[in-house]
Amino acid sequence: MRRTALMAAVATSAILLTACSTSTNGGSTETADKDTTAEISYAYWDATQKDAIDQIIAEFNEEYPNITVKSDVTPYSEYFGKLQTQASSDTLPDVFWMNGPNFQLYASNDKLEPLPDAIDPADYPQALTDLYSYDGARYGAPKDYDTVAVFYNKALFDEAGVEYPTDDWTWDEFHEKAKAISDALGSQGVYGTVNGLTGGQEVYYNTILQAGGEIIADGKSGYDSPEAIRGLQFVADLIADGSAPSLEQLSDTPQNVWFVNGKSAMFWSGTWSNAELRESAIVDQIGVAPLPKDERAATVIHGLANVASKASKNKAAAEAFLTFLASERAAVIQAEAGAALPAFNGTQDAFVASAPYDLQVFLDEAENSSFPYPVSKNTAAWNKLENELLPAAFSGERPVAEVAKELAEKMNAALAEEDE
C-alpha cells in the first residue's frame, strides 16, 4: 500500500520501479501497478499497422491508465540506422520492434532486457522463440510471423487462357505458366510473375531452399553449393526469358505496384502484403497458391518480435506494455486488422478471415514446409554482400555460378570476422 501511494505521488517513481524490478533476481521481475505513472516510447516501422497498434495502446491504457505510450514510426529503410545510433548513446526506445537479421547484434551487445516469465514460450511457434533467443535467454516476444506464397490474379490467368496453379505445382509448371502469360499479354505490358529481389526473403532464399540448398549452415555460407546455384539460376532464368520484369524495371516500379495494378499475374510475397492487397482494386481476382517446389517444398519463416531496452528508465512500465503486446488480446487486434499474421497460437483464424482469398495457405506452409530465416551474429554484413553481388547474377551480366562462388567467399570472410 505504502509503495502504491508513493508511486502515485512522487515524480521519481521511475527510480523506485527500477529499484524494485532489479531487486528480484532471475528474470522474474515484478510487473507494474495499475496506477503506475510513466511515459514510455514504442518504436516500429510499418505504417500500415498503425491502426492496430493505436488500438492496442488504447486497450493497454484501459488497464494502465497512467502509462503514456508514445509511438514512433520510422520507415524501414531508416529504422535500424536510427536504432543503432540510439543504442550507441543508450537512448533506445523503451519497447521496439526487432527482426531476425538484427536481433543477435543487439542481444550479443547487451542492449536488450530478457523477457519476463509472464510471457510463456508455449504460446508461440518454436521457430520464433529460437530466433529470438541468445545464449539460452529469451529476449523477443514474438509478434507475428510470415511465410511466403504466390498471390495470383485470376482475371489475368483467364485472359491468357492459363490454368490456375495447383497446390503441389513444381518449378517447371510455375515457369511455364509465367512464360505463357508474358507471351499472351506482353503487348499490354503484363508479365507472368514479379519478383522482389532486394532481399532474399521474398524469392531467392526460398528457391535456394527448394533446390535443397542452404543460405547459411554451421556458420558457413551455403551459396557456393550446386543446389544454391540452381536456386539462383531459376530466378535469373525467369528474367532472362521475359517471364518476369528486369531489375531495372523493378527499381522503377516496385513489385507490389506491378501486381496491384494488374501488370503482373503472379507475385511472390508474404503475409505482410495482405494489408495492401485486401484493400486493393483487384481484391476479388486474387488467389493464393503455395510456393512451387523443386527438390522439396520450402519457404523461409520469419517473424518480428517486440523487445525491451536494457537501458530503459521505466523498466516496470516497459515490461507491462511488452507483456500486453505479447498477450492473446493484442494478437487478436492485429489479426482482425489484417495487418499481420499474429504469432500467438490459436489467434490466426481472425487473420485468415480478414481477406476473401485463401490465407490458410500461409499457415499450412508454416506448419509443413517452413525453414528458419537465415541469421548470424552480424547478418547485416553479409546481407550487404548479397545486395552488392547478386544483381549481376540475376540480370545475366555475370554467370550465376561465378557470382555465387564470390559471394560465398566474401560471406565466409564476414562470418569469420564475427567471432573475433
Place this chain on the structure above:
Amino acid sequence: MTQTAVHGTGAAEDAAPGPGPSRGTGRLRSDIGWAMMFVLPLFAGVALFYLWPIVRNLWFSFTEWGPFGDSKWVGVDNYVDLFTDATMGRAILNTFGYTAILLCGIPLAVYFASLLNRPGLRFANVFRAAFFLPYVAMPAAIAMVWRIIFNGDFGILNYALSLVGITGPSWLSTEGVALVAVGIVGVWISLGFNLIILSAGMKGIPPELYEAASLDGATRWRQFLTITVPLLTPSIFFVSVMTVISGFQLFDLLYALMGTTNPAMEKTQSVVFYFFTNIKTGDNGYAAAIGVVILVLVGVFTALQFRLQRKWVTYV
C-alpha cells in the same frame, strides 16, 4: 554610438598603462578587443558547427568503429583501403561526370539570362519566376515528379519516345544512362539559381557599349559574344565555382531519384553517396576518410579554378 564607445574605452585604457609610448598600440589592442567581441558570436557558431566537426571527422578517419559506437585507432588503414577500393575510384569518376554535366548547364544559363534581359521583354518577371521555381521547390517533390517522368515502363518520357518508334530505357536504373538522367535534373534545378546571378551581372554592363556596338553595325549575336560574355566572366566564374562545389556534393538527387536499392546505384553513386552507404552499414571510420577525400577534392578544384580564372576572367 559604437564609434564613441570604442574611443571612450580606448581612452580609459590608455590612462592605465601610463604615459607616452604605449598610446598607439594600446588603441590598436583595444580596437582588436572590440572587433573580436563582434566576431565572436559568429566565430563560435562556425567553430562549433563547422570547424570542430571537421577536426573530429579527421580524427574518426583514423579509427574503426564497432556496431555501437566503440572505436579503435587503426592509423592510415582506412586511407590505404580507400586508395585500392575500385568502388571509390568509380564514385570519384561519377562525381566528375555529374559535375561536368552541371557545368554544361552554365552556357545554357548565360544564353537564357541574355534572353531574359532583352530590353522590352514582356512578362520578364513571370519567366524569371518560372525558371527560379525548381530551385526553391522541395527536392523530394521534384524527385517524385521526375521519377514518374523517367519511369521505364509507365513514364511520360518513354511514352513520348514510343510515339516516334523509340523504345526508351529505364532511365534511372540503367547503368550509364542513370547518371545522365540525374545530371539533366541537376541542370534543370540549378538553372534558376545561375540565371539570377548572371542576370544581376548583366545589369552591371553599361548600356552605352551596346549602343556603340549597334551603331557600328554589330548584330545581336555579335554583341552577345563580344560584349555580354566577356563582361559577364566574373559572374560566370562565380557560378562555375558554386557549380563545381555543389556537383561534388551530389547526394540528395541520387537518393531521391534512384533509391538505395537501385541495381544501377553501385556503378552510378557519387562520393558523398558512397560516404552515406558506409555510414549506413556502420563503417563510420571509413566514411570519415571518404569525407576527408571530398574536402580535399573540393579544396583542390576550387583553388585550381581561382588560379585559372586569371586566364579568362575580365574585370572592368
